[in-house]
Amino acid sequence: MRSILIPVSTKLKQSGTNGWNISNQKRKEASNLDDISADIKFPPDPPSKELIQKIIHGFSQAQITSIIEEGSCAVCGILCPCSKLTLLTNYKEKLHLLSDNGRVVTRRERKTKSDPVMVIPGPILNFRSDMICPKCAQSLDKNKPPELALANGLWIGDMPTELQNLTLAEQLLIARVRHNRCVVRVSSGMHKMRANAVMFANPTPTIY
Template structure:
Protein backbone atom coordinates (compact mmCIF):
# COMPACT_ATOMS: atom_id res chain seq x y z
CA UNK A 1 0.00 0.00 0.00
CA UNK A 2 1.39 3.36 -1.04
CA UNK A 3 1.17 6.37 1.26
CA UNK A 4 -0.17 9.59 -0.25
CA UNK A 5 1.04 12.84 1.22
CA UNK A 6 -1.06 15.98 0.88
CA UNK A 7 1.71 18.26 2.02
CA UNK A 8 4.19 19.71 -0.39
CA UNK A 9 7.76 19.58 0.76
CA UNK A 10 9.29 23.03 0.71
CA UNK A 11 12.33 23.36 -1.47
CA UNK A 12 15.31 25.22 -0.08
CA UNK A 13 15.55 28.86 -1.12
CA UNK A 14 18.25 29.37 -3.70
CA UNK A 15 20.13 32.64 -3.55
CA UNK A 16 21.66 33.63 -6.81
CA UNK A 17 25.23 34.76 -6.62
CA UNK A 18 24.42 37.92 -8.62
CA UNK A 19 22.26 39.51 -5.89
CA UNK A 20 23.96 41.00 -2.87
CA UNK A 21 22.81 39.84 0.53
CA UNK A 22 21.40 41.56 2.50
CA UNK A 23 19.56 43.64 -0.11
CA UNK A 24 19.98 47.40 -0.33
CA UNK A 25 17.55 49.54 1.73
CA UNK A 26 14.40 50.69 -0.09
CA UNK A 27 14.74 53.94 -2.01
CA UNK A 28 12.91 57.08 -0.93
CA UNK A 29 10.64 56.94 -3.99
CA UNK A 30 9.66 53.32 -3.22
CA UNK A 31 8.89 54.19 0.41
CA UNK A 32 6.92 57.22 -0.75
CA UNK A 33 4.89 55.10 -3.20
CA UNK A 34 4.14 52.48 -0.52
CA UNK A 35 2.91 55.12 1.92
CA UNK A 36 0.87 56.93 -0.74
CA UNK A 37 -0.82 53.68 -1.87
CA UNK A 38 -1.56 52.74 1.74
CA UNK A 39 -3.13 56.15 2.41
CA UNK A 40 -5.25 55.89 -0.75
CA UNK A 41 -6.50 52.40 0.10
CA UNK A 42 -7.34 53.29 3.71
CA UNK A 43 -8.90 56.70 3.05
CA UNK A 44 -12.55 57.22 4.04
CA UNK A 45 -13.53 57.36 0.35
CA UNK A 46 -12.42 53.74 -0.04
CA UNK A 47 -14.75 52.61 2.78
CA UNK A 48 -17.78 54.90 2.51
CA UNK A 49 -20.79 53.29 0.88
CA UNK A 50 -24.07 54.43 -0.60
CA UNK A 51 -27.00 52.61 -2.13
CA UNK A 52 -27.46 52.07 -5.86
CA UNK A 53 -30.80 53.37 -7.15
CA UNK A 54 -31.16 50.46 -9.60
CA UNK A 55 -30.19 47.41 -7.51
CA UNK A 56 -30.45 48.89 -4.01
CA UNK A 57 -27.16 47.34 -2.90
CA UNK A 58 -24.58 49.17 -0.82
CA UNK A 59 -21.60 49.99 -3.01
CA UNK A 60 -18.37 51.91 -2.29
CA UNK A 61 -18.80 55.54 -3.29
CA UNK A 62 -15.82 55.32 -5.63
CA UNK A 63 -17.83 52.82 -7.78
CA UNK A 64 -20.95 55.03 -8.06
CA UNK A 65 -22.02 57.64 -10.60
CA UNK A 66 -24.99 59.99 -10.51
CA UNK A 67 -27.88 58.96 -12.77
CA UNK A 68 -28.55 62.62 -13.50
CA UNK A 69 -24.98 63.01 -14.85
CA UNK A 70 -25.13 59.87 -17.00
CA UNK A 71 -26.95 59.85 -20.31
CA UNK A 72 -28.97 56.65 -19.83
CA UNK A 73 -32.45 55.52 -20.82
CA UNK A 74 -34.15 53.88 -17.83
CA UNK A 75 -37.05 52.48 -19.84
CA UNK A 76 -35.57 48.96 -19.55
CA UNK A 77 -36.33 49.18 -15.81
CA UNK A 78 -40.09 49.63 -16.28
CA UNK A 79 -41.74 46.48 -15.01
CA UNK A 80 -45.43 46.87 -14.28
CA UNK A 81 -45.71 43.11 -13.65
CA UNK A 82 -43.22 43.20 -10.78
CA UNK A 83 -44.31 46.48 -9.18
CA UNK A 84 -47.56 47.38 -7.48
CA UNK A 85 -49.05 50.62 -6.28
CA UNK A 86 -50.04 50.63 -2.63
CA UNK A 87 -53.66 49.65 -1.97
CA UNK A 88 -55.58 50.80 1.10
CA UNK A 89 -58.55 48.43 0.55
CA UNK A 90 -59.07 44.99 -0.99
CA UNK A 91 -61.59 46.43 -3.44
CA UNK A 92 -58.94 48.59 -5.13
CA UNK A 93 -57.47 47.05 -8.30
CA UNK A 94 -53.89 45.79 -8.45
CA UNK A 95 -52.00 48.25 -10.65
CA UNK A 96 -48.30 48.27 -11.50
CA UNK A 97 -46.14 51.35 -11.86
CA UNK A 98 -45.42 52.57 -15.37
CA UNK A 99 -42.22 54.25 -14.25
CA UNK A 100 -38.74 52.71 -13.79
CA UNK A 101 -38.43 50.56 -10.66
CA UNK A 102 -35.67 52.48 -8.90
CA UNK A 103 -35.20 53.94 -5.44
CA UNK A 104 -36.76 57.39 -5.83
CA UNK A 105 -34.75 59.16 -3.15
CA UNK A 106 -31.44 57.80 -4.41
CA UNK A 107 -29.47 59.22 -7.35
CA UNK A 108 -26.29 57.10 -7.55
CA UNK A 109 -25.96 54.09 -9.83
CA UNK A 110 -23.24 51.44 -9.48
CA UNK A 111 -20.86 50.65 -12.33
CA UNK A 112 -22.30 47.17 -12.99
CA UNK A 113 -25.87 48.50 -13.29
CA UNK A 114 -24.74 51.44 -15.42
CA UNK A 115 -23.08 49.12 -17.94
CA UNK A 116 -26.21 46.94 -18.25
CA UNK A 117 -28.61 49.89 -18.48
CA UNK A 118 -26.49 51.51 -21.21
CA UNK A 119 -26.86 48.23 -23.17
CA UNK A 120 -30.64 48.51 -22.73
CA UNK A 121 -30.79 45.45 -20.45
CA UNK A 122 -32.16 45.13 -16.96
CA UNK A 123 -29.33 44.23 -14.54
CA UNK A 124 -29.54 40.78 -12.92
CA UNK A 125 -30.09 42.15 -9.40
CA UNK A 126 -32.14 45.20 -10.36
CA UNK A 127 -35.28 46.08 -8.46
CA UNK A 128 -37.19 45.71 -11.75
CA UNK A 129 -36.50 41.95 -11.72
CA UNK A 130 -38.99 41.25 -8.96
CA UNK A 131 -36.82 42.57 -6.12
CA UNK A 132 -38.78 45.83 -5.76
CA UNK A 133 -40.92 46.04 -2.62
CA UNK A 134 -41.86 49.70 -2.92
CA UNK A 135 -41.43 52.64 -0.64
CA UNK A 136 -41.57 52.06 3.11
CA UNK A 137 -44.96 53.25 4.42
CA UNK A 138 -45.04 56.07 6.98
CA UNK A 139 -46.29 53.65 9.65
CA UNK A 140 -43.07 51.62 9.34
CA UNK A 141 -40.56 54.46 9.11
CA UNK A 142 -39.44 54.78 12.74
CA UNK A 143 -39.38 51.21 14.03
CA UNK A 144 -36.97 49.99 16.66
CA UNK A 145 -34.60 47.12 15.92
CA UNK A 146 -36.81 44.65 17.80
CA UNK A 147 -39.93 45.79 15.89
CA UNK A 148 -38.13 45.38 12.57
CA UNK A 149 -37.21 41.81 13.45
CA UNK A 150 -40.80 41.03 14.43
CA UNK A 151 -42.29 42.16 11.10
CA UNK A 152 -39.50 40.99 8.79
CA UNK A 153 -40.15 38.27 6.23
CA UNK A 154 -36.81 36.64 6.98
CA UNK A 155 -36.42 34.64 10.17
CA UNK A 156 -33.62 36.10 12.28
CA UNK A 157 -32.18 34.50 15.39
CA UNK A 158 -30.92 37.46 17.40
CA UNK A 159 -30.31 37.60 21.11
CA UNK A 160 -31.97 40.78 22.34
CA UNK A 161 -31.39 42.02 25.91
Protein backbone atom coordinates in the same frame (compact mmCIF):
# COMPACT_ATOMS: atom_id res chain seq x y z
CA MET B 1 17.80 -12.40 -43.59
CA ARG B 2 17.85 -8.82 -44.68
CA SER B 3 18.64 -6.10 -42.20
CA ILE B 4 16.47 -3.01 -42.32
CA LEU B 5 18.21 0.25 -41.58
CA ILE B 6 16.04 3.15 -40.45
CA PRO B 7 17.62 6.58 -40.93
CA VAL B 8 17.77 8.65 -37.80
CA SER B 9 16.08 12.02 -38.13
CA THR B 10 18.29 15.01 -37.62
CA LYS B 11 15.44 16.81 -35.88
CA LEU B 12 15.73 14.46 -32.92
CA LYS B 13 19.40 15.24 -32.62
CA GLN B 14 18.74 18.94 -32.81
CA SER B 15 16.00 18.76 -30.20
CA GLY B 16 18.31 16.78 -27.97
CA THR B 17 21.07 19.33 -28.23
CA ASN B 18 18.59 22.15 -27.68
CA GLY B 19 17.29 20.42 -24.57
CA TRP B 20 20.87 20.05 -23.35
CA ASN B 21 21.53 23.72 -23.97
CA ILE B 22 18.34 24.70 -22.15
CA SER B 23 19.24 22.59 -19.12
CA ASN B 24 22.70 24.18 -19.03
CA GLN B 25 21.12 27.62 -19.26
CA LYS B 26 18.83 26.86 -16.31
CA ARG B 27 21.80 25.69 -14.30
CA LYS B 28 23.62 28.93 -15.03
CA GLU B 29 20.57 30.97 -14.00
CA ALA B 30 20.26 29.00 -10.77
CA SER B 31 23.92 29.61 -10.00
CA ASN B 32 23.44 33.33 -10.67
CA LEU B 33 20.52 33.39 -8.23
CA ASP B 34 22.70 31.75 -5.61
CA ASP B 35 25.31 34.44 -6.13
CA ILE B 36 22.68 37.18 -5.79
CA SER B 37 21.14 35.65 -2.65
CA ALA B 38 24.60 35.43 -1.12
CA ASP B 39 24.94 39.22 -1.40
CA ILE B 40 21.59 39.88 0.37
CA LYS B 41 21.95 40.84 3.98
CA PHE B 42 19.84 38.93 6.48
CA PRO B 43 18.23 40.05 8.66
CA PRO B 44 17.62 43.28 6.72
CA ASP B 45 18.14 46.71 8.20
CA PRO B 46 15.14 48.42 9.84
CA PRO B 47 13.12 50.68 7.50
CA SER B 48 14.28 54.23 7.15
CA LYS B 49 12.20 57.25 8.12
CA GLU B 50 11.57 58.03 4.45
CA LEU B 51 10.19 54.53 3.83
CA ILE B 52 7.97 54.70 6.92
CA GLN B 53 6.60 58.07 5.82
CA LYS B 54 5.94 56.70 2.32
CA ILE B 55 4.01 53.71 3.72
CA ILE B 56 1.93 55.90 6.05
CA HIS B 57 1.22 58.37 3.25
CA GLY B 58 0.10 55.58 0.90
CA PHE B 59 -2.20 54.14 3.56
CA SER B 60 -3.68 57.57 4.28
CA GLN B 61 -4.31 58.18 0.58
CA ALA B 62 -6.10 54.82 0.32
CA GLN B 63 -8.44 55.78 3.19
CA ILE B 64 -9.71 59.04 1.70
CA THR B 65 -13.48 59.47 2.03
CA SER B 66 -13.95 59.85 -1.72
CA ILE B 67 -12.41 56.38 -2.23
CA ILE B 68 -14.06 54.32 0.53
CA GLU B 69 -17.45 56.06 0.59
CA GLU B 70 -20.28 53.96 -0.86
CA GLY B 71 -23.58 54.87 -2.44
CA SER B 72 -26.60 52.93 -3.65
CA CYS B 73 -27.43 52.31 -7.29
CA ALA B 74 -30.80 53.66 -8.42
CA VAL B 75 -31.37 50.64 -10.70
CA CYS B 76 -30.44 47.68 -8.46
CA GLY B 77 -30.08 49.31 -5.03
CA ILE B 78 -26.72 47.62 -4.36
CA LEU B 79 -23.99 49.58 -2.58
CA CYS B 80 -21.02 50.54 -4.74
CA PRO B 81 -18.02 52.86 -4.23
CA CYS B 82 -19.02 56.41 -5.10
CA SER B 83 -15.93 56.76 -7.27
CA LYS B 84 -17.38 54.13 -9.66
CA LEU B 85 -20.94 55.49 -9.81
CA THR B 86 -22.15 57.63 -12.69
CA LEU B 87 -25.14 59.95 -13.03
CA LEU B 88 -28.44 58.32 -13.92
CA THR B 89 -29.35 61.31 -16.08
CA ASN B 90 -26.92 60.01 -18.70
CA TYR B 91 -29.28 57.05 -19.27
CA LYS B 92 -32.64 58.83 -19.54
CA GLU B 93 -33.30 57.28 -22.95
CA LYS B 94 -32.77 53.77 -21.53
CA LEU B 95 -35.17 53.99 -18.57
CA HIS B 96 -37.98 52.36 -20.56
CA LEU B 97 -36.11 49.07 -20.03
CA LEU B 98 -36.88 49.36 -16.31
CA SER B 99 -40.67 49.41 -16.59
CA ASP B 100 -42.93 46.75 -15.07
CA ASN B 101 -44.25 45.59 -18.50
CA GLY B 102 -47.75 45.04 -17.15
CA ARG B 103 -46.63 43.18 -14.01
CA VAL B 104 -47.52 44.31 -10.51
CA VAL B 105 -44.05 44.93 -9.09
CA THR B 106 -44.49 48.12 -7.07
CA ARG B 107 -47.27 49.18 -4.74
CA ARG B 108 -48.15 52.42 -3.02
CA GLU B 109 -48.24 52.43 0.76
CA ARG B 110 -51.73 52.07 2.20
CA LYS B 111 -52.77 53.45 5.57
CA THR B 112 -56.18 51.76 5.79
CA LYS B 113 -57.87 48.73 4.27
CA SER B 114 -60.16 50.96 2.24
CA ASP B 115 -57.25 52.51 0.36
CA PRO B 116 -57.08 51.15 -3.20
CA VAL B 117 -54.15 49.04 -4.33
CA MET B 118 -52.16 51.17 -6.75
CA VAL B 119 -48.79 50.77 -8.41
CA ILE B 120 -46.13 53.46 -8.60
CA PRO B 121 -46.04 54.77 -12.18
CA GLY B 122 -42.87 55.20 -14.18
CA PRO B 123 -39.64 53.20 -14.22
CA ILE B 124 -38.93 51.09 -11.15
CA LEU B 125 -36.02 52.82 -9.44
CA ASN B 126 -34.58 53.59 -6.05
CA PHE B 127 -35.68 57.22 -5.92
CA ARG B 128 -33.32 57.98 -3.03
CA SER B 129 -30.38 57.75 -5.42
CA ASP B 130 -29.57 59.46 -8.70
CA MET B 131 -26.51 57.33 -9.54
CA ILE B 132 -26.00 54.06 -11.39
CA CYS B 133 -23.38 51.34 -10.88
CA PRO B 134 -21.05 50.08 -13.67
CA LYS B 135 -22.80 46.70 -14.11
CA CYS B 136 -26.23 48.24 -14.59
CA ALA B 137 -24.80 50.90 -16.89
CA GLN B 138 -23.14 48.22 -19.01
CA SER B 139 -26.43 46.34 -19.37
CA LEU B 140 -28.34 49.47 -20.33
CA ASP B 141 -25.70 50.30 -22.93
CA LYS B 142 -26.51 46.93 -24.52
CA ASN B 143 -30.27 47.73 -24.42
CA LYS B 144 -30.83 44.96 -21.87
CA PRO B 145 -32.42 45.27 -18.41
CA PRO B 146 -29.86 44.49 -15.68
CA GLU B 147 -30.17 41.07 -14.10
CA LEU B 148 -30.39 42.46 -10.54
CA ALA B 149 -32.60 45.43 -11.41
CA LEU B 150 -35.45 46.26 -9.06
CA ALA B 151 -37.77 45.95 -12.06
CA ASN B 152 -37.13 42.18 -12.12
CA GLY B 153 -39.40 41.63 -9.12
CA LEU B 154 -36.79 42.68 -6.55
CA TRP B 155 -38.52 45.90 -5.48
CA ILE B 156 -39.68 45.93 -1.84
CA GLY B 157 -40.10 49.66 -1.28
CA ASP B 158 -39.14 51.78 1.68
CA MET B 159 -39.63 50.46 5.19
CA PRO B 160 -42.53 52.25 6.94
CA THR B 161 -41.62 54.51 9.82
CA GLU B 162 -43.68 52.37 12.21
CA LEU B 163 -41.49 49.32 11.51
CA GLN B 164 -38.13 51.01 11.99
CA ASN B 165 -35.94 50.62 15.10
CA LEU B 166 -37.99 47.74 16.53
CA THR B 167 -36.85 45.71 19.52
CA LEU B 168 -36.25 41.96 19.26
CA ALA B 169 -39.59 41.17 20.90
CA GLU B 170 -41.43 43.46 18.48
CA GLN B 171 -39.69 41.86 15.52
CA LEU B 172 -40.78 38.41 16.72
CA LEU B 173 -44.37 39.60 17.09
CA ILE B 174 -44.71 40.91 13.54
CA ALA B 175 -42.67 38.16 11.87
CA ARG B 176 -44.79 36.07 9.53
CA VAL B 177 -42.49 33.06 9.84
CA ARG B 178 -40.49 31.61 12.73
CA HIS B 179 -37.77 29.05 12.14
CA ASN B 180 -35.97 26.40 14.16
CA ARG B 181 -32.63 24.77 13.49
CA CYS B 182 -30.53 22.11 15.18
CA VAL B 183 -26.83 23.01 15.44
CA VAL B 184 -24.18 21.00 17.29
CA ARG B 185 -20.58 21.76 18.16
CA VAL B 186 -18.02 19.38 16.64
CA SER B 187 -14.68 18.38 18.13
CA SER B 188 -12.77 20.99 16.12
CA GLY B 189 -14.71 23.77 17.84
CA MET B 190 -16.79 24.69 14.80
CA HIS B 191 -20.57 24.39 14.44
CA LYS B 192 -22.40 21.94 12.24
CA MET B 193 -26.06 21.80 11.27
CA ARG B 194 -27.50 18.44 12.24
CA ALA B 195 -31.06 18.77 10.93
CA ASN B 196 -32.96 20.76 8.36
CA ALA B 197 -34.27 24.22 9.17
CA VAL B 198 -38.00 24.05 9.89
CA MET B 199 -40.21 27.10 9.39
CA PHE B 200 -43.64 27.69 10.89
CA ALA B 201 -46.16 30.37 9.96
CA ASN B 202 -46.92 32.79 12.77
CA PRO B 203 -50.59 33.64 13.46
CA THR B 204 -49.86 37.32 12.84
CA PRO B 205 -53.51 38.39 12.27
CA THR B 206 -54.54 37.21 15.74
CA ILE B 207 -51.94 39.49 17.35
CA TYR B 208 -53.68 42.56 16.01
